[in-house]
Amino acid sequence: MTNKSIVFIGFMGVGKTTIGRMVAEKLGREFIDVDEEIEKEYEMRISDIFEKIGERAFRDKEKSVITSLCEQTNKVLSLGGGAFLQEDIRELCMASSYVILLDLSFEKWKERINLIINSRPVLQGKSLAEMEELFYKRQEVYAKHHLKVITDGHTPGEIADLIINTVIEKGR
Numbered sequence: 705m706t707n708k709s710i711v712f713i714g715f716m717g718v719g720k721t722t723i724g725r726m727v728a729e730k731l732g733r734e735f736i737d738v739d740e741e742i743e744k745e746y747e748m749r750i751s752d753i754f755e756k757i758g759e760r761a762f763r764d765k766e767k768s769v770i771t772s773l774c775e776q777t778n779k780v781l782s783l784g785g786g787a788f789l790q791e792d793i794r795e796l797c798m799a800s801s802y803v804i805l806l807d808l809s810f811e812k813w814k815e816r817i818n819l820i821i822n823s824r825p826v827l828q829g830k831s832l833a834e835m836e837e838l839f840y841k842r843q844e845v846y847a848k849h850h851l852k853v854i855t856d857g858h859t860p861g862e863i864a865d866l867i868i869n870t871v872i873e874k875g876r
Contacts, residue, residue, distance in 0.1 A: 716785035726864035728780035
């Protein structure tokens, strides 16, 4: 585990970027948010990429970016909530990196909807029931990981510290 990259997975809005940045800073590693990298490359937001170029093109680019980043070491990566839908990405991340699932209950996630809904094209036009269905369906995809961290009731700092202590412990 010593120089393997750390990959954060989980449903959209669970805190992968926030916690990933903290973990990277504390470990002295570079942090990369895959969605931000894709936005820079296309010079547009993810929602605009979905609208103008299409989800398929976005998923192809996502796979290319993640494949390239997983070949590197000592990084901390935050994957978009749908990245692990691609089996190739799951297998690559599991083989090359240390995959951490940030798990938040649906009840707690609902409290964040207003903060994330406008920037998540997958949620556009969906009812709460449809969002809940998507939330639970994606849990099956997130079942492959090296470490699961339940985030309910914890601050991002507490979660980052827990992850670092666990990663360091496993590295011994």
